[in-house]
Amino acid sequence: MFLLTQDLFNNLFELGVLFFILGGIFPLLLHKWQHFATAFANGCSFVGGVLMTIVAGRLLLFQETLNLTAWTIMDPIILKVHFDMLSSFFLLIIGSMVLICAIYAQGDVVSNKQLDGRNYLGAIMNFFILSLIGVVGVDTSVTFLIFWEFMALTSFALVIFEHEKKKVRSAGYIYLTMTHVIGVCLSIAFLLLYWYTGSLEFAAYKNIGSQVSELTGSIIFFLFFIGFAAKMGLFPINVWLPRAYPAAPSSATTLMASAMIKMPVYALLRVSFDFFGTGPLWWGLCLIGIGTVSMFAGSLLGALQNDTKRFLAYSSVENMGLLCVGIGASLYFNAVGAFTLAALAFSGTLYHVFSHCIFKSLLFMGAGVMLRATGTCNISRLGGLIHRMPWTAGAFLIGGMTLASLPPFTGFMSEWLLLQSMLHMAFEPSTPFIKLFAAMVVAAMGLSGALAAAAVVKHFGIAFLGKARTPAAAEMQDVNGSMRVGMMVLCFLSLVLGIYPGGAFLFINAVTSGYFSVVFKSDFIVLVPFVGAAEKLTLSTGIVAGLIFVILLFTYLLIRRLYGRSRYELEFVWTCGGEHLPVMEYTAASYSQPLLRIFKRILGAHNKIVTQAEYQYYPKRIEHRINIDARVGDNVYKPCIGLMVKLFKQVKIIQNGNLQAYVAYMVAALIITLLWIR
Numbered sequence: 001m002f003l004l005t006q007d008l009f010n011n012l013f014e015l016g017v018l019f020f021i022l023g024g025i026f027p028l029l030l031h032k033w034q035h036f037a038t039a040f041a042n043g044c045s046f047v048g049g050v051l052m053t054i055v056a057g058r059l060l061l062f063q064e065t066l067n068l069t070a071w072t073i074m075d076p077i078i079l080k081v082h083f084d085m086l087s088s089f090f091l092l093i094i095g096s097m098v099l100i101c102a103i104y105a106q107g108d109v110v111s112n113k114q115l116d117g118r119n120y121l122g123a124i125m126n127f128f129i130l131s132l133i134g135v136v137g138v139d140t141s142v143t144f145l146i147f148w149e150f151m152a153l154t155s156f157a158l159v160i161f162e163h164e165k166k167k168v169r170s171a172g173y174i175y176l177t178m179t180h181v182i183g184v185c186l187s188i189a190f191l192l193l194y195w196y197t198g199s200l201e202f203a204a205y206k207n208i209g210s211q212v213s214e215l216t217g218s219i220i221f222f223l224f225f226i227g228f229a230a231k232m233g234l235f236p237i238n239v240w241l242p243r244a245y246p247a248a249p250s251s252a253t254t255l256m257a258s259a260m261i262k263m264p265v266y267a268l269l270r271v272s273f274d275f276f277g278t279g280p281l282w283w284g285l286c287l288i289g290i291g292t293v294s295m296f297a298g299s300l301l302g303a304l305q306n307d308t309k310r311f312l313a314y315s316s317v318e319n320m321g322l323l324c325v326g327i328g329a330s331l332y333f334n335a336v337g338a339f340t341l342a343a344l345a346f347s348g349t350l351y352h353v354f355s356h357c358i359f360k361s362l363l364f365m366g367a368g369v370m371l372r373a374t375g376t377c378n379i380s381r382l383g384g385l386i387h388r389m390p391w392t393a394g395a396f397l398i399g400g401m402t403l404a405s406l407p408p409f410t411g412f413m414s415e416w417l418l419l420q421s422m423l424h425m426a427f428e429p430s431t432p433f434i435k436l437f438a439a440m441v442v443a444a445m446g447l448s449g450a451l452a453a454a455a456v457v458k459h460f461g462i463a464f465l466g467k468a469r470t471p472a473a474a475e476m477q478d479v480n481g482s483m484r485v486g487m488m489v490l491c492f493l494s495l496v497l498g499i500y501p502g503g504a505f506l507f508i509n510a511v512t513s514g515y516f517s518v519v520f521k522s523d524f525i526v527l528v529p530f531v532g533a534a535e536k537l538t539l540s541t542g543i544v545a546g547l548i549f550v551i552l553l554f555t556y557l558l559i560r561r562l563y564g565r566s567r568y569e570l571e572f573v574w575t576c577g578g579e580h581l582p583v584m585e586y587t588a589a590s591y592s593q594p595l596l597r598i599f600k601r602i603l604g605a606h607n608k609i610v611t612q613a614e615y616q617y618y619p620k621r622i623e624h625r626i627n628i629d630a631r632v633g634d635n636v637y638k639p640c641i642g643l644m645v646k647l648f649k650q651v652k653i654i655q656n657g658n659l660q661a662y663v664a665y666m667v668a669a670l671i672i673t674l675l676w677i678r
Helices: 010-028 035-061 084-112 118-137 141-159 168-197 214-232 241-247 250-258 260-275 281-304 309-336 338-374 390-403 412-428 433-464 470-476 482-499 502-514 540-564 588-598 630-654 659-677
Strands: 066-074 077-083 605-613 619-628
Touching: 010 035, 010 066, 010 118, 010 241, 035 118, 035 502, 066 433, 077 118, 077 141, 077 412, 084 118, 084 250, 084 260, 084 338, 084 482, 118 250, 118 260, 118 659, 141 168, 141 250, 141 260, 168 214, 168 241, 168 412, 168 605, 214 260, 214 309, 241 250, 241 281, 241 309, 250 260, 250 309, 260 281, 281 309, 281 390, 281 433, 281 502, 309 338, 309 412, 309 433, 338 412, 338 470, 338 482, 338 502, 390 412, 390 433, 390 482, 412 433, 412 482, 412 502, 482 502
Parallel strands: none
Antiparallel strands: 066 077, 605 619
16 A cells, blocks of 8 residues: 555545446446446545546646555555656546546446446456556556556456457457567667666656667667557557457546557657667667658558448557657657757647547447447447437537547647658758658658548548448437536537647646757647747647637628528439438448558458359349458567467477476576576
């Protein structure tokens, strides 16, 4: 247990942790009363989330730190809690997302009568939340790895919760394999840091880049980056993401997509700006390049998906790429001494972290409602949902507009800040290569945004508009009050922080000021790229976007007033005198067809027509199939797997079934360990 202190907010933190522990243990004991156990688990999550939000908000607003010593595991491994500004910001994200998701989860789980073991789901969720808090709260390498693995195991349990399904088990195994790869990379990186510093404390790693050679520093940095990139789901090591998200229960996916996927972002920021400080210029360029590829690939593959959860998973690949671009831009500007621009990119990254939490949670909640009501997230089997679930349709539309970075929502604000960073790189004095590189990144950001907008139009239009394509879609009902409240809170946050971004910058400035001398003193965000004093900037893109919207609305109403109603009337589509059937409507596959034709060579797409004919000229059935080659899987993963299989066959000789040999291995390992720690 955490030692109690006199400070009120330390006690609030301890109380919040206690609620999560109770919410994880008691539902396991109350398996005979699943309804009560579920409500108890979600209630503990809600109260704990509120307390964590209060603690994090206080720490950021007053720029204080929180330090607690919990347990001396063994010298020098001590479980200590340390929240500075960076970790407090991510604690704020965890707390706020947990309390909103807890409201939604209560309605989601209660309405799912077919879900067995609902009490276990609530318990796992609370342990999962504890692991997230531990990742951002500890400040030693060993305890960080412990909580990181705890996060991996609890999230694995969430992914395979409905393990009766074969696809769920397959997704879980792939996810577990990827977590082991991540763990190996991080363990090697921390071992190298211990080798050079002789300490397990994060404080001893501060500015380690100045103490080691550039080659050694680069090896350590990119070992960390590979591990964190895999957890972020950056392309091409994103194979687990589009499989795990659809497999997990909707309430769990919502928290995984909003909070868990931000943990590697936190860790990458910690390594980049605390451990290394200022790194070589090419580190930033590498991160920008990798992020750009991931951004484009995620948006393109997402636009082709017909399953809403898979689309949102690929959208996370795109947004994690965008965050990688922001971190890389900040590293680049920091390396060249442009600290104002480095602060801009850093602040934009943090803003997009919060923005992504809001709209991705909102969209996954909407997808969960569709899944709960119809049994599927395949939009080809839906249609006309706006007539039976208007609240969900409105919330999904707001989330989609935020994802597409449309004003006046928060997605526009955060992406505009990151776009500004790259515009500065393109126009600031630098080499022609840097300018060309930055211009290409800006173009890729624009193309990715257009693809994201097209995907939103596709999923909202096919699923919510038109006629119902299946009986389940025609008979569904809107969500219960608990699920509706969770979605409405996120809609409110998206709109308010888009119009008034200064609310978010009250917290972001506390983090930025710890790394850069530049602070955005204004409550508003700049509209035009700048070079100079940030405190002189007083123009808000959110307010300008809102004014433009008001002007356009006023113009429309004025035209209606002067010229009256339109002479054109909306009528049903003429169907040659027959009944208008759902099969006559635009389909999800036909919507994606132009993209498949444009990017045919990149995707490796090819058409196949299968005809079932009773007579030569009168076919009974014609099927048009579009196959996309798994090029990354065939050219990257399969050769790696084949190499590993060959290696394991060679190593298999040590597994000979001889008991004496196994005892000898244990004795040898013990002797080596004793000699190493002597």
